[in-house]
Amino acid sequence: MGAGSIERPGRCRFLAGAASVSLFPGFVSRANAQARALPIPRLVDSTAGPIRLEVAGATHAFGTFRPSPTMGYSSTYLGPTLLFRNGCAADVEIRNLLDEPTSTHFHGFLIPAAADGSPHHPIAPGTMWRTSFRVAQPAATAWYHAHPHGATGRQVYSGLAGLAIVEDLDARRHGLPATYGIDDLPLILQDRAFDAEGRLVYLNRGPAMMMGMRGATFVVNGVVDPVARVPAGLVRLRILNAANARNFDLAFDDGRPFAAIATDGGYLREPAQLRSLVVAPGERVEVVVDFSSGLGVRLETGSDTTAALAGRLPISGRIMGRGSGPLLRFEVDRALPAQGRLPDRLRELATVHVRPELVRRTLSLDMGTSMMRGSSEHGGAHASPFGINGKPFDPNRIDFEPRLGGDEIWDIAPQMMSHPFHVHGAMFRILEIDGEPPPAHLAGEKDTVLATGPTKLLVSFRQPATTEHPFMFHCHVLEHEDAGMMGQYRTI
Ligand code: C2O
Ligand code: CU
Ligand code: CU
Numbered sequence: 450m451g452a453g454s455i456e457r458p459g460r461c462r463f464l465a466g467a468a469s470v471s472l473f474p475g476f477v478s479r480a481n482a483q484a485r486a487l488p489i490p491r492l493v494d495s496t497a498g499p500i501r502l503e504v505a506g507a508t509h510a511f512g513t514f515r516p517s518p519t520m521g522y523s524s525t526y527l528g529p530t531l532l533f534r535n536g537c538a539a540d541v542e543i544r545n546l547l548d549e550p551t552s553t554h555f556h557g558f559l560i561p562a563a564a565d566g567s568p569h570h571p572i573a574p575g576t577m578w579r580t581s582f583r584v585a586q587p588a589a590t591a592w593y594h595a596h597p598h599g600a601t602g603r604q605v606y607s608g609l610a611g612l613a614i615v616e617d618l619d620a621r622r623h624g625l626p627a628t629y630g631i632d633d634l635p636l637i638l639q640d641r642a643f644d645a646e647g648r649l650v651y652l653n654r655g656p657a658m659m660m661g662m663r664g665a666t667f668v669v670n671g672v673v674d675p676v677a678r679v680p681a682g683l684v685r686l687r688i689l690n691a692a693n694a695r696n697f698d699l700a701f702d703d704g705r706p707f708a709a710i711a712t713d714g715g716y717l718r719e720p721a722q723l724r725s726l727v728v729a730p731g732e733r734v735e736v737v738v739d740f741s742s743g744l745g746v747r748l749e750t751g752s753d754t755t756a757a758l759a760g761r762l763p764i765s766g767r768i769m770g771r772g773s774g775p776l777l778r779f780e781v782d783r784a785l786p787a788q789g790r791l792p793d794r795l796r797e798l799a800t801v802h803v804r805p806e807l808v809r810r811t812l813s814l815d816m817g818t819s820m821m822r823g824s825s826e827h828g829g830a831h832a833s834p835f836g837i838n839g840k841p842f843d844p845n846r847i848d849f850e851p852r853l854g855g856d857e858i859w860d861i862a863p864q865m866m867s868h869p870f871h872v873h874g875a876m877f878r879i880l881e882i883d884g885e886p887p888p889a890h891l892a893g894e895k896d897t898v899l900a901t902g903p904t905k906l907l908v909s910f911r912q913p914a915t916t917e918h919p920f921m922f923h924c925h926v927l928e929h930e931d932a933g934m935m936g937q938y939r940t941i
Contacts, residue, residue, distance in 0.1 A: 485512045487677040487777060488670045489630040490612065490637075493529040495539040495584075500531055504553070504572070504595075504609065505546035512672040514647030520547065520607040522593075526671040528611030530635055531593065533584045535617035540581045545572040550597050551604060553578070554873075555613070556731065557591030557713055557896050560584075562874055562914035562939075567921050568598035568844065587796070589615045589715040590687040590733040598844060602662060602693055602927035606651050608671070610691045612637060615715075625710065626685040626737065626789030633685045634677060636748075638728070638776060640664045640695045653928045659816070660866070661694020661730075661926035667750065669777045676778045681743050682787025684779075685710070686736050690728040694926040696869075696899060698751035700725040701738070702775070705746060708791055711735035714876040714894025716796035721889035725751070729869035729899035731925035734890065737791050738779075745780040749773065798893060801878045801907055809858040810849060813838050814868045814900065814924055814934055833933035837922075841933030847919055851910045853940035861904040868929065870904070871897040874912040874920040880905040897925055914939045 493500055502522045509525035510516045522528025522543075533539055543553045550573055554566040560582040572578040595601055595609035612635045626632035642650040642664030652662060669675055690697055701707070701724075708720035713733050720737065728734055740746075752773045815836045833841040837848070851857050859877070861870050876894040879887040883902030891898070898904060914920040916939055923935035 485672055485675045487675040488672055490527060490530045490635060490670065492532050492629055494532045496534055496537050499540040499542055501542045502528060503544045503546055504551050509671065511668060514643050517648045520604060520609050522609065522611050526608035527637060530611065531613040533613060533615045535584055535586060535615060538583050542577055542579045543572055544577045545574055548574050550574065552596045553593055554596035555593050557589060559586045559912055561912050562920045563918040565873055566596060567873065568596055569918060571597060584615060586615060587715040588617045590711065590735055591615060592689050599931050602653055602931045603651050605927055606662060606693055612687065612689055623792045623795065624790040626683050631785055632680055632787065632789055635670065636686050636688045637670050637691050638688065638697050639668045639692045641666050641668050658928050658932060661928045663695050665772055667774060667776050674775065676780055678782040678785065679740050679779050680785035680787035681781050681783050682741050683789040683791060684738050684740055686738060688728055688736065689733050690730050692730050693928065694730060696727055696729045696753045698725060698727050700749055702747040702749050707736045707738045709734055709736050709890035710795055712891060712893040713896045717893040718796060718798045719794050720791055723890060726890065727899065729897065731869050731871050731897035740781050743781045745778060747775045747778045749775050801880065803907060807856055807858050809860065811860045811862060813862045814864055814870065815839060816865050816929065835929050835932035835934040837934060837936045842935040847916060847939050848936035849938040850941045851938060853910055853913055856907055856909050859906045859908050861900045861906065863900040867899055867901040869897055869899045869925040871925045872908060872922045874914060875908050875910050877906040877908040880907055910940055
């Protein structure tokens with residue numbers, strides 16, 4: 450990971466100095482001077498020309514172990530942060546240097562299904578896939594990751610994920626912290642299991658299938674227990690849970706409050722003050738933390754108590770990744786510029802309006818015994834115990850046909866445990882989780898929600914999908930998804 454200098458030529462060039470994400474030139478050498486400094490993925494600007502990434506096997510040092518075999522996007526692990534601008538065209542070329550197929554999905558992008566890199570866009574070994582789209586969505590933190598049919602869990606676990614930032618002038622207008630790598634930091638959170646040699650261990654059978662692959666070691670931006678140097682002021686953290694299965698229950702060890710400002714689909718209406726926050730796999734949240742006291746602090750996770758639905762699944766704490774512990778430490782460096790402020794209002798957000806004539810669908814996220822009962826109908830002994838509405842994923846079956854431009858109510862019914870439910874190509878508003886309206890920090894536009902009980906969503910379909918290029922919806926526990934807890938829709 451290294452320096453990226455930002456040139457902004459071409460039709461989407463912003464006025465000098467007006468871009469909301471800028472790069473402080475000194476940060477890379479400063480960070481590298483320290484052992485296990487928080488790595489900051491370099492920034493690659495889509496408006497400077499086509500983004501070219503190579504997917505390849507690598508060897509990566511996580512920091513406390515011997516190096517492990519990994520995979521990365523033009524990196525030894527993870528990939529650069531891709532910068533997109535609302536209103537601008539983007540071209541991305543992905544070359545696959547692995548000896549197995551992959552695909553690259555743009556999670557959180559409102560782009561046509563033909564461009565979003567689903568399992569229907571495999572990139573064969575030695576070949577290149579090109580996608581082009583126009584960015585037409587508000588500022589947000591999104592991401593990209595491998596999504597090949599049946600191997601998503603293993604490839605993402607090996608390192609095939611990276612952050613993406615969609616920017617427009619909002620951040621500059623708000624005055625929010627926006628200097629990438631200084632007061633605007635990406636935090637890619639993962640848990641991993643290592644063997645005695647320091648190699649990543651990946652399993653997708655037994656408990657690692659039922660609960661999703663989990664590990665006792667926390668990794669942030671690809672390293673264990675890093676230190677981030679921050680200015681003595683407000684700092685924005687762009688948090689992505691890129692774990693295969695684990696929910697992180699985040700809090701600072703001194704109990705300091707922080708403000709959630711954005712969720713998957715961009716800014717909230719106004720900042721939401723919190724002291725702790727659960728982030729599920731696939732979700733992003735942007736928070737602003739105050740370091741003006743000069744005091745350093747640790748960001749910790751509590752145990753993953755949200756995974757089991759009370760009393761439904763008897764599982765041991767060890768398997769659940771119940772472990773709690775520190776993720777990273779922040780140290781204040783008064784030499785760094787502190788400039789940001791926190792506005793009272795962030796965005797106009799339409800009031801959720803549920804018209805009675807909307808189409809309603811129920812999606813039962815099935816696993817284990819809840820699906821075994823019906824397994825003779827669809828393949829007997831070979832049926833996967835994972836599916837949606839009793840059916841495991843079939844790439845040749847279209848499950849739903851929502852109207853392009855329309856809205857629908859989706860009732861998500863998680864079975865056995867909580868599941869992070871994700872829809873491609875659409876944003877939704879949460880109407881209810883377990884009978885309650887969503888808390889303030891989940892009241893914005895979302896593409897992924899942790900269904901801890903019956904969850905009601907208002908989904909807006911604004912991007913086209915066809916039989917040939919459908920959109921996916923699935924559980925973001927990647928082992929559940931690979932095993933069949935996924936479906937597809939086309940728009941009509
Ligand atoms: Cu982030 Cu279909 O996934
Ligand atoms: Cu997605
Ligand atoms: Cu699941």
